[in-house]
Amino acid sequence: MNILDEINIRNARPSDHENVVSVMPDWWGGRDLSSSVLKVFFIHFNKTTYVAEIKDDLVGFLVGFLSQSEENAGYIHFAGVHPHYREAGIGRLLFQRFYGVCKSNRRSIVRSCTSPINKLSINFHQRMGFIIEPGDGIVDGVPVTLNYLRKNDPKVLFRKELDR
Ligand SMILES: CC(C)(COP(=O)(O)OP(=O)(O)OC[C@H]1O[C@@H](n2cnc3c(N)ncnc32)[C@H](O)[C@@H]1OP(=O)(O)O)[C@@H](O)C(=O)NCCC(=O)NCCS
Structure with a gap:
């Protein structure tokens, strides 16, 4: 099964x-x-x-x-x-x-973020069709936003456009 x-x-x-x-x-x-x-x-x-x-x-x-x-x-x-x-x-x-809940509330963008060390999460999001936002820094070759959730804690920001 x-x-x-x-x-x-x-x-x-x-x-x-x-x-x-x-x-x-x-x-x-x-x-x-x-x-x-x-x-x-x-x-x-x-x-x-x-x-x-x-x-x-x-x-x-x-x-x-x-x-x-x-x-x-x-x-x-x-x-x-x-x-x-x-x-x-x-x-x-x-x-x-x-x-589904986003679409039923007329939301067409899904956002998420992860730490640049979490390669698994980066791979998963990319397979799921998320793009990485350009940000204001690079860590391990990946674009990051340096002070997104707190100072000096770079995050990889993801965005996905949902099909209508
Ligand atoms: C990230 C996580 C939630 C993925 O869950 P999962 O049930 O294994 O994911 P799925 O089986 O639904 O995979 C969806 C897609 O991602 C891909 N994928 C999943 N894990 C992957 C990995 N380690 N490397 C590359 N691709 C991966 C799958 O191949 C699949 O793509 P495909 O359908 O095109 O083949 C899980 O690995 C996890 O809990 N990781 C630890 C916590 C974490 O880092 N969470 C991050 C989100 S906040």
Whole structure:
């Protein structure tokens, strides 16, 4: 049976937060970025925040929101897939769910960012049809924006135009 047939994607609930942050260091190869995934997303942004499950086990999540500053854009804050279930299409499925909510809210641009050391994420976004914004610096040959989320923390900024 195809793994994707077993996946259930649903809107996140506040009670999912603890489980999601507990798996993040493992899913990010030892980097602990869990303090950036606040419970408030699971409380107040649950129409754009999802978990993917097989039976009742967490195998993926996406935390996103509709931009208030850019009325045509949605923003993916974090997304992750359980290492045992990668490259099977779960990340794509989560992103597509987010594209759907963007389109139904008349948003045609999806934005996201990652650290230049996260080559996996850069490759994934490019395969998903995101382009890298020019930015104001270069790290490891990749265009970055130097002070995007905080000072001296370069980020690779992604943008994708959704099909109408
Ligand atoms: C990035 C991540 C979410 C991708 O999830 P996934 O379920 O493995 O992705 P999918 O199987 O849906 O892959 C979608 C596309 O990306 C490609 N892709 C996925 N992982 C890749 C990799 N490591 N290198 C190159 N391409 C990759 C797939 O081949 C596929 O492209 P294709 O359909 O054209 O063949 C997952 O690897 C992950 O959780 N990484 C750690 C957390 C992280 O860095 N998240 C970054 C987003 S904030």
